Amino acid sequence: MQPFAHLLEALVHTPRRTAKLELLKDYFRDTPDPDRGWALAALAGGLELPNLTPSVIRGVAEARVDPVLFRLSYDFVGDLAETTALIWPEPPTPPGPAPGLDEVVQTLQSATRSDRPGLLSALFDRLDASARFALIKLCTGGMRVGVSARLARTALAEGFGRPLERIEELWFVLEPPYADLFRWLEGGPEPEADLSLAFRPMMLANPIEGERLTTLAPADFAAETKWDGIRVQAVATETGRRLYSRTGEDLGPAFPDLLDAMSWRGCVDGELLIVEGGEVRPFADLQTRLGRKKVTAKMLAELPAHIRAYDLLHDGRRDLRALPYDARRARLARWAQAHGAPRLDLSAEIPFEDWPELAARRDAQRDEGEEGLMLKRRDAPYTGGRPIGPWWKWKRDPLTADCVLMYAQRGHGKRSSYYSDYTFGAWEETEDGPRLAPVGKAYSGFTDEELIELDRWVRANMTERFGPVRAVKPGLVLEVAFDALQASARHRSGLAMRFPRIKRIRWDKPIEEADRLETLRAMIPG
Amino acid sequence: MRAATDLLELRPEGLYCPPAGVYIDPHRPVARAVVTHGHGDHCRPGSRALLATPETVAIAAARYGRDAFARAQALAPGETLQLGDATIRLVPAGHVLGSAQVVIEAHGRRAVVSGDYKRAPDPTCAPFEPVPCDLFVTEATFGLPVFRHPPVAEEIARLLASVAAHPERCHAIGAYALGKAQRLIAELRAAGWDRPIFLHGALVGLCRVYEREGVPLGPLEQVGSQGKALAGEIVLAPPGALNDRWARRLPDPVICAASGWMRVRQRAKQRGVELPLVVSDHADWEELTATILETQAETVWVTHGAEEALCHWCAGRGIDARPLALAGRGEEEAM
Numbered sequence: 001m002q003p004f005a006h007l008l009e010a011l012v013h014t015p016r017r018t019a020k021l022e023l024l025k026d027y028f029r030d031t032p033d034p035d036r037g038w039a040l041a042a043l044a045g046g047l048e049l050p051n052l053t054p055s056v057i058r059g060v061a062e063a064r065v066d067p068v069l070f071r072l073s074y075d076f077v078g079d080l081a082e083t084t085a086l087i088w089p090e091p092p093t094p095p096g097p098a099p100g101l102d103e104v105v106q107t108l109q110s111a112t113r114s115d116r117p118g119l120l121s122a123l124f125d126r127l128d129a130s131a132r133f134a135l136i137k138l139c140t141g142g143m144r145v146g147v148s149a150r151l152a153r154t155a156l157a158e159g160f161g162r163p164l165e166r167i168e169e170l171w172f173v174l175e176p177p178y179a180d181l182f183r184w185l186e187g188g189p190e191p192e193a194d195l196s197l198a199f200r201p202m203m204l205a206n207p208i209e210g211e212r213l214t215t216l217a218p219a220d221f222a223a224e225t226k227w228d229g230i231r232v233q234a235v236a237t238e239t240g241r242r243l244y245s246r247t248g249e250d251l252g253p254a255f256p257d258l259l260d261a262m263s264w265r266g267c268v269d270g271e272l273l274i275v276e277g278g279e280v281r282p283f284a285d286l287q288t289r290l291g292r293k294k295v296t297a298k299m300l301a302e303l304p305a306h307i308r309a310y311d312l313l314h315d316g317r318r319d320l321r322a323l324p325y326d327a328r329r330a331r332l333a334r335w336a337q338a339h340g341a342p343r344l345d346l347s348a349e350i351p352f353e354d355w356p357e358l359a360a361r362r363d364a365q366r367d368e369g370e371e372g373l374m375l376k377r378r379d380a381p382y383t384g385g386r387p388i389g390p391w392w393k394w395k396r397d398p399l400t401a402d403c404v405l406m407y408a409q410r411g412h413g414k415r416s417s418y419y420s421d422y423t424f425g426a427w428e429e430t431e432d433g434p435r436l437a438p439v440g441k442a443y444s445g446f447t448d449e450e451l452i453e454l455d456r457w458v459r460a461n462m463t464e465r466f467g468p469v470r471a472v473k474p475g476l477v478l479e480v481a482f483d484a485l486q487a488s489a490r491h492r493s494g495l496a497m498r499f500p501r502i503k504r505i506r507w508d509k510p511i512e513e514a515d516r517l518e519t520l521r522a523m524i525p526g
Numbered sequence: 527m528r529a530a531t532d533l534l535e536l537r538p539e540g541l542y543c544p545p546a547g548v549y550i551d552p553h554r555p556v557a558r559a560v561v562t563h564g565h566g567d568h569c570r571p572g573s574r575a576l577l578a579t580p581e582t583v584a585i586a587a588a589r590y591g592r593d594a595f596a597r598a599q600a601l602a603p604g605e606t607l608q609l610g611d612a613t614i615r616l617v618p619a620g621h622v623l624g625s626a627q628v629v630i631e632a633h634g635r636r637a638v639v640s641g642d643y644k645r646a647p648d649p650t651c652a653p654f655e656p657v658p659c660d661l662f663v664t665e666a667t668f669g670l671p672v673f674r675h676p677p678v679a680e681e682i683a684r685l686l687a688s689v690a691a692h693p694e695r696c697h698a699i700g701a702y703a704l705g706k707a708q709r710l711i712a713e714l715r716a717a718g719w720d721r722p723i724f725l726h727g728a729l730v731g732l733c734r735v736y737e738r739e740g741v742p743l744g745p746l747e748q749v750g751s752q753g754k755a756l757a758g759e760i761v762l763a764p765p766g767a768l769n770d771r772w773a774r775r776l777p778d779p780v781i782c783a784a785s786g787w788m789r790v791r792q793r794a795k796q797r798g799v800e801l802p803l804v805v806s807d808h809a810d811w812e813e814l815t816a817t818i819l820e821t822q823a824e825t826v827w828v829t830h831g832a833e834e835a836l837c838h839w840c841a842g843r844g845i846d847a848r849p850l851a852l853a854g855r856g857e858e859e860a861m
Binding site for chain 1: 670671672673674769770771773774781789790791792794795798799800801802832834835838839842
């Protein structure tokens with residue numbers, strides 16, 4: 001338990017991805033089975049332990065500590081797990097050696113509801129504060145140490161020199177504590193597994209610009225719309241149905257309506273959208289359905305989920321990935337005809353003769369849900385990862401607006417000494433004259449040199465502080481680029497920007513000439 | 527015979543001792559101030575007369591200049607001074623160099639004002655001596671049972687392990703300029719770190735005072751313009767400098783902070799600390815409660831910090847305790 005606790009503690013204080021990877025690699029290499037497998041499951045979100053409610057934990061603590069002192073401490077610390085871990089009165093000599101992760105997991109898994117408080121108490125006595133904290137987090141779920149399942153698997157791939165794609169394929173059929181996985185990682189035989197329901201590593205596209213495009217032959221490529229939803233992979237076999245995100249996370253629980261509709265056999269790659277009456281709804285509507293553990297009937301009725309199919313990886317049991325795109329596409333068209341409607345349709349191919357024609361088509365895209373175009377080489381097989389050449393994404397030119405810098409905040413990690421997060425606004429007409437209304441926040445798009453200049457400007461023009469946020473005197477215009485504007489009830493300005501970034505710093509432009517809020521509102525489609 | 531609580535009262539300027547006619551750690555200039563130690567929230571310039579330990583007098587002069595107090599009188603531990611109807615003694619508090627408790631005796635009663643204190647050993651200052659008394663005025667910076675400071679040697683060992691693991695980076699520790707910085711240096715020396723330790727300019731003067739007062743700190747250098755050459759080295763700076771432009775001169779620093787608050791993970795995370803070190807110059811919960819029992823005081827006044835918890839604890843043991851709201855005291859260590 002102690003090594004796992006130290007790992008969590010180091011991870012929480014380590015902001016950098018590369019440094020987190022090093023910590024994880026060392027841990028997985030140095031820790032024996034089955035402890036490391038349980039740790040992997042805990043980090044990647046696959047560990048099932050009886051859920052302990054806050055009131056159980058509090059009860060265990062208050063049986064040992066004066067409740068008034070506990071309450072005052074909790075008020076100060078602000079986190080129940082940490083308060084309990086820190087305040088626990090350690091016996092002068094622990095009643096036994098510190099338990100390993102395996103013992104902890106076995107104990108909790110086999111405990112009855114009424115046994116749990118007593119067992120927890122006994123475990124606390126044998127652990128230090130850091131390990132008590134880790135134990136409580138195991139029981140309440142959510143490690144919150146900035147490690148995604150994908151990062152944990154990447155650490156395995158890098159740490160043991162095995163391909164990440166293969167680990168991701170195996171992942172969903174293996175069970176904690178993953179003894180067979182680690183045996184293979186350390187040079188043993190590959191785990192035997194039925195991979196028919198497993199996630200297939202997705203093929204991703206690289207961005208391309210107009211100039212580069214002219215070096216490609218139009219006849220080599222097929223074009224289709226890049227829909228603004230979530231890339232998904234939907235697999236259905238006789239034994240089950242799965243809906244995966246681009247990184248292999250299981251989205252199924254949030255979309256029972258889609259799973260119900262997947263009565264076909266095969267594996268399809270497509271875009272998850274909310275489609276109502278044939279219309280693609282804004283991304284914000286999709287967002288409200290994401291990450292829900294429970295989906296209400298109202299939500300299912302009002303925001304029906306839909307797959308717009310891009311590619312077919314398996315037709316029944318037949319693996320199509322080695323076929324050229326054109327051949328897969330032809331099968332997909334037939335397949336969608338047979339199995340589609342109402343929850344699945346084909347993302348239509350866009351015929352074109354040359355690049356200018358396609359560019360005109362792209363410029364005409366104004367609908368919600370269209371992010372640009374995808375270009376796919378007609379002869380390319382489906383390969384996981386982001387190979388350069390076969391697939392390109394040609395995004396719509398961003399929209400821009402001239403906004404006034406209003407607030408700045410320091411960044412994280414390497415940027416922690418720089419004011420690098422900028423909130424900007426547009427002019428709003430009020431009874432008292434024009435006033436700035438915040439419309440978005442951006443922390444990218446500028447060069448390192450520009451960051452130094454922006455930081456200097458912020459420091460010289462600060463007026464007020466609100467916690468970590470600094471208000472600045474209106475005086476600097478930022479040209480902001482963004483992919484779309486959507487109506488939003490959550491923001492005072494009534495709009496929400498998608499992917500805002502700083503395009504140019506307009507040192508030259510007087511703030512009075514920045515854009516008005518009405519101008520921005522007019523960019524909201526529909 | 528009068529009550530022990532007649533020995534002290536709270537006035538707008540701070541804690542006042544009527545029989546002696548002096549203020550203790552006043553937060554505004556007064557005629558006569560007794561000062562427990564040199565930290566800015568206890569020792570403020572401008573009072574006409576200052577009474578403190580010789581070390582605190584030297585520290586006050588280094589921080590505020592020789593003219594900050596019209597008259598400064600040193601009272602060494604062990605000496606007694608008659609002031610009006612009271613006798614005053616200064617007894618070591620173990621907080622920083624020169625830190626002292628103020629022991630006041632009058633009308634057959636004894637009151638002790640602890641100032642800030644700790645019970646853990648510290649090579650840079652004399653250890654705390656408990657004084658039995660009727661009224662004990664205690665600090666409570668870490669007056670919650672979640673605060674348990676680990677042995678400092680463990681924290682220094684974690685620091686040195688991280689230094690060894692990251693030879694290409696420098697370790698920059700945020701530490702208060704008076705006390706914390708010198709204690710860390712002395713503990714690093716005790717752990718065998720004999721390389722030069724690099725200082726932010728704001729720390730240099732007080733380190734010199736410590737050395738003049740007989741606390742050896744080993745080779746020290748100012749960071750100055752040699753920042754990028756400091757890979758593998760240990761740098762000390764005021765906490766505020768580490769999150770700001772000053773730190774950009776350092777080679778990929780591991781930001782560390784040495785403070786009792788570092789025991790709370792979320793606090794460390796909020797401040798962007800990569801290596802939190804739980805090193806405090808204040809008493810933790812166990813030390814606070816043990817000290818109160820040792821003084822055998824019937825009455826306890828609790829100042830700056832988590833007064834409520836400590837008062838509740840005292841009440842449970844039949845000790846009459848109440849919070850003393852002193853203005854101008856905050857989370858000095860959180861800076």
